[in-house]
Amino acid sequence: SAVISQKPSRDICQRGTSLTIQCQVDSQVTMMFWYRQQPGQSLTLIATANQGSEATYESGFVIDKFPISRPNLTFSTLTVSNMSPEDSSIYLCSVGGTGVSDTQYFGPGTRLTVL
Amino acid sequence: GENVEQHPSTLSVQEGDSAVIKCTYSDSASNYFPWYKQELGKRPQLIIDIRSNVGEKKDQRIAVTLNKTAKHFSLHITETQPEDSAVYFCASFTSGTYKYIFGTGTRLKVLA
Numbered sequence: 001s002a003v004i005s006q007k008p009s010r011d012i013c014q015r016g017t018s019l020t021i022q023c024q025v026d027s028q029v030t031m032m033f034w035y036r037q038q039p040g041q042s043l044t045l046i047a048t049a050n051q052g053s054e055a056t057y058e059s060g061f062v063i064d065k066f067p068i069s070r071p072n073l074t075f076s077t078l079t080v081s082n083m084s085p086e087d088s089s090i091y092l093c094s095v096g097g098t099g100v101s102d103t104q105y106f107g108p109g110t111r112l113t114v115l
Numbered sequence: 116g117e118n119v120e121q122h123p124s125t126l127s128v129q130e131g132d133s134a135v136i137k138c139t140y141s142d143s144a145s146n147y148f149p150w151y152k153q154e155l156g157k158r159p160q161l162i163i164d165i166r167s168n169v170g171e172k173k174d175q176r177i178a179v180t181l182n183k184t185a186k187h188f189s190l191h192i193t194e195t196q197p198e199d200s201a202v203y204f205c206a207s208f209t210s211g212t213y214k215y216i217f218g219t220g221t222r223l224k225v226l227a
Contacts, residue, residue: 001161031213042204043159043217092158102147102208104215106158 002027002095004107012113013083020079021110023093028073033104034066037090046091049076083114117142119207121218128195129226136190136221138205142214145207148181148188153220154201162203163190195225 003026013019023032034046047057047068055068069077080087090111096104120139128134140148146167151159165172165179165188172179176195181188192199205218 033215042219045215048213102210103149103161103164104206104208105161108158 001103001105002029004093004095004105006093006107006110008110009108010111010113012115014115015084017083018079018081019083019112020077021091021093021112023076023078023107025074025095029095030073031095032070032076033094034068034076034078035092035094035106037092037109039089043092046078080112083112085114088112088114117207117214117216119205119216119218121205121221123221124219125222125224127224127226130195130197132195134190134192134195134199134223134225136203136205136223138188138190138207138218140186140188140207140216142207142209142216143186144211145209145216147208147210148179149206149208150177150179150190151204151206152201153204159204192223195223197225197227199223200225 005024007022032049035043036046037043045058046061046066047055049055049068049070051070051073065081067079090109092109093107094104118141122137126134149164150162152162153159163174163177163179165181170181176193178191203221207216
């Protein structure tokens with residue numbers, strides 16, 4: 001399975017600011033995914049990040065709020081913009097779930113608290 | 116839209132007893148069904164999976180069964196131990212659309 005790292009592991013931010021979360025994979029992957037997991041809840045897909053093209057967002061998530069970059073096949077960033085307390089959550093990146101490997105593997109997550 | 120229902124939401128068992136968690140999916144084209152275990156503060160970890168051409172799979176104390184006709188799949192944990200306490204998520208995957216759908220999770224507590 002792929003080794004996935006995320007930075008930062010946690011952060012406490014002020015309302016109205018932005019935070020960029022980085023996700024690094026130890027192998028080249030076509031698709032990377034960003035999820036949000038609110039306390040005690042399941043995993044909600046935010047968007048799919050493909051290298052060389054615009055990210056594909058799920059219903060309820062927009063690019064202005066969650067811009068994503070995918071500069072190469074091993075790295076992606078998710079920015080949470082103009083944060084409010086409702087954005088407090090765990091954000092996870094994942095890889096897999098494509099034609100090469102059906103299994104998704106998750107990064108360790110970023111625990112975000114917005115005051 | 117497509118969804119995965121998971122039951123129960125919480126489950127408490129005595130150490131040594133068995134635990135069963137059930138999921139029902141809606142997309143008949145789904146062909147891969149993983150189970151994840153998430154301990155507090157940790158990432159979801161794959162513990163077992165099953166493909167649509169198989170009815171049952173076992174790995175030591177855990178097993179998964181799949182009934183494609185009924186669109187049901189279940190996780191069975193035997194001889195439960197306190198370290199099995201965690202939240203378990205089922206998921207369905209459709210390889211044609213690369214669509215992953217997660218269940219709502221089951222919080223399992225194994226009482227010593």
